[in-house]
Amino acid sequence: MTAAPAVMAAAPPDQECEALIGQWLATDIDRWTRRVIARHFHPATGSPYWLRRAAGLGFDPRDITRYDELTAFGPFPLEVLRRQDPAELVPLAVPRPLTGRIWDTGGTTGPPCRLFYTPEMLLHRGVWRRWSFVSEGFEPGRDWLQATPTGPHLIGNGVWEVSGLFTGRVYAIDMDPRWVKRLIRGGRLTEAAEYTSHLLEQLADVLDGGGIHYLNTTPALFQALVRRFPELVGSLDGVRLSGTRLSPDMYREFTAALRGGICGRSYGNTFGNAAGLPVEQNGELMPYVPNYPQVTMAVVRGDDWSATVAPGGTGQVRLTVLHDDLFLPNILERDQALRYVRGGTWPSDGVANVAPLQLMSSAPEGLY
Amino acid sequence: MALGFLFGGGVGTELYGLEMYEAHPVMRELYARVSRWTGLAVEQILRDELPGTPEERQSAATIRESALALGVHDVLVERGLRPGVLGGLSLGAMTASCLAGAIGRRELFEMLAYARHTPRLPPEEPEQGLALAFAPADGGNAGFPGEGRPGVHLSGDFGPTADGELRILMLSGERTALDALEGELPPGSLVPLPDRTIAVHSPLRRHFRAFMASRIAAIPFSDPRVPLVSCLERKALTTGAEVRDLFARNPTDPISLVDVCAGMKERGVRLALVIGGSIPNGLLRFPFPVVHVDKPEHIQQVFASVYDLGIDLVPARAS
Incomplete structure (x- = not known):
């Protein structure tokens, strides 16, 4: 665990990736919770941040035996991830000094949160991503263009995920999401469109070849590409989308523009990801399932983050990260979604129709 | 890829939009004008307890709702976010008509203020009420709970719930008939709306429609300058006469959010801004993404959604 490469030289073979997925899906979540708690709260080898916090929790976290009991920790204060050394959240069982990459969140509402990803965490994310490629019908050994944020943004590690785990060859174009968000925050949509145009020209240059x-890429950028260069989109065998909002209309427009090409999707951020499942109801329902068991999601009530809504109900997305090397319980996302239950075929809840969070009202009495 | 503005119907039970008023001078200026037009103090329009009789209260509440809706619209327009298509339910349809240029702002508010003089019904008239009914979404044209029963009327169709499982309908009628119906249906499938004593959008509002008829007939209506969809049937309102007809029929005819949304969708709406508290967030399924706008911070969400969804903004008209 001493090396933390963004690009892993020795990727596991396909069979090993598939075995890992099977193993993860068969994991009992309560048992997994106990494992992660024990690691992070081990008096000698736990993570410095959690060992410090344990003193003020008012309960002994090592007494937690079930996943549902993680609500006792309360919502995770994201400010910790903005101000503290990311190594403080990594158990001391991971040899020091830590070497490797720090990854940032987007920084939509202020300074970004920063996380240290150990090689195992990067592998976990990549193996799930590979699972998505396979289940969505992407073929290994093909040429990709990655037009996403790179630099400090984990989505940029998709270059390795494709090349290292899916035998792909990857061209890349960089985009700066913080600049776009700054323009949008200021209502400078004309300048944002100009930046998009700058990106499209780079995309077209690669695709033209x-x-x-x-x-x-992101749905927003792909939408712009569909409109400006439909013939280039029509020549693709598929697109994989994540990072910004995707509406049913966009999805249908994209699949039409792809002329039978694949339109794969994922939802998530630097904390954790969810894989897109096939759309239902002609695209009106777009479900995702989290990268279990290290990532789980719940859809919770707007007025009570500890209570999940009924299946099909709308609420705020609550994310829990249960990596061996990173424990982040109860992150209240700035997204809302429908609670998606896949029945007995998936060990955890999923989410569907993700949108930016707004104040929830589940009371129909307000309708008129 | 148009931006739609969608205005809720009815009158809210909770105060909202106060932060918008405090944050934006353009809203405060509008409220001052509305105060002069209606005779209500700004504080009454904004947040004070609503007055006396049901019709007085209803009138003041509609003024409050429309002032807020127009104010939020003005704030958005100030930032370059103009409606490409307008739609609304009931009172929201009237607000939308006003923003489409079919009726002047002063005329709208004076009409709403005039409604406070609606004669009271004789005391022997049955008590009225409202209820929401939840029916299976795949029920097709199976009718509505209580159909054919005396004193129960279908007054609104809000369409499918967010998960597509149920369809929400509004029933208006005599309170005793609605209560009796609730007792016969499975628990939770009919929810009476508390403190709603006016059987809106039903034949029980004939006297109100008759009272307002001459007033509406005297208002000058113009052809809408922005695409405007009806809430009484699935069509666009393209002439002043059609808008006048909507105003005249609105008290007694059932409303349909399904028709409003379908009409907006047909006219290219790919993002709608929901203005007004009576379309709760997260409850209903819309055929396009929606952003509810009643707080200053929502404006940034609008910008982000416009960018993410690739919405075409309407340029400012040359002055």
Whole structure:
């Protein structure tokens, strides 16, 4: 665990990736919770942040035996991830000094949160992403164009995920989401459109050369590409989308523009991801399932973050990260979603129709 | 890829939009004008307890709702966010008509203020009420709970719930008939709306429609300058006469959010801004993404959604 490469030289073979997925899906979440709690709160080898916090919790976290009891920790204060050394959240069982990459969240509402990803965490994310590629019908050994944020943003590690785990060859174009968000916050949509145009020209330059099979980008950028260069989109074998909002209309427009090409999706951020499942109801229902068991999601009530809504109900997305090397319980996301239950075929809840969070009202009495 | 503005119907039971009023001078200026037009103090329009009789209270509440809706619209327009298509339910349809240029602002508010003089019904008239009914979404044209029963009327169709499982309908009628119906249906499938004593959008509002008829007939209506959809049937309102007809029929005819949304969708809406508290967030399924706007911070969400969804903004008209 001493090396933390963003690009892993020795990726596991396909069979090993598939075995890992099977193993994770068969994991009992309560048992997994106990494992992660024991690691982070081990008096000698736990994570410095959690050992410090344990003193003020008012309960002994080592007494927690079930996943549902994680609500006792309360919502995770994201300010910790903005101000503290990310190593403080990594158990001392991971040899010091830590070497490797710090990854940032987008920084939509202020300074970004920063996380240290150990190689195991990067592998976990990548193996799930590979699972998505396979289940969505992407073929290994193809040429990709990655047009996403890179630099401090974990989505940029998709270059390795494709090349290292899916034998792909990857071209890349960088985008700066914080600049776009700054323009949007200021209502400077004309300048934001100009930046988009700048990105589209770079995209077109790569795609024009031919030979690119798949594109990995955001829905917003792909939408702009569909409108400006429909012929380039029509020549793709597929696109993989994550990072900004995707509406049913966009999804249908994209699949039409792709002329039978694949339209894969994922939802998430630097904390954790969820894989897109096939759309239902002609695209009106777009479900996702989290990268279990290290990532779980719940859809909770707007007036009580500890209570999940009924299946099909709308609420705030609550994310819990249960990596061996990172424990983040009860992150209240700035997103709302429908609670999606896949029945007996998936060990955890999923989310569907994700949108920016607004104040929830579940009371129909307000309708008129 | 148009931006739609969608205005809720009815009158809210909770105060909202106060932060918008405090934050934006353009809203405060509007409220001052509305105060002069209606004779209500700004504080009454904004947040004070609503007055006396049901009709007085209803009138003041509609003024409060429309002032807020127009104010939020003005704030958005100030930031370059103009409606490409307008729609609304009931009172929201009237607000939308006003923003489409079919009726002047002063005329709208004076009409709403005039409604406070609606004669009271004789005391022997049955007590009225409202209820929401929850029916299976795949029920097709199976009718509505209580259909054919005396004193129960279908007054609104809010369409499917967010998960697509149920359809929400509004029933208006005599309180005793609605209560009796609730007792016969499975628990939770009919929810009476507390403190709603006016059987809106039903034949029980004939006297109000008759009272307002001459007033509405005297108002000059113009052809809408922005695409405007009806809430009484699935169509666009393209002439002043059609808008006048909507105003005249609105008290007694059932409303349909399904028709409003379908009409907006047909006219290219791919993002709608929901203005007004009576379309709760997260409860209903819309055929396009929606952003509810009643707080200053929502404006940034609007900008982000406009960018993310690739919405075409309407340029400012040359002055």
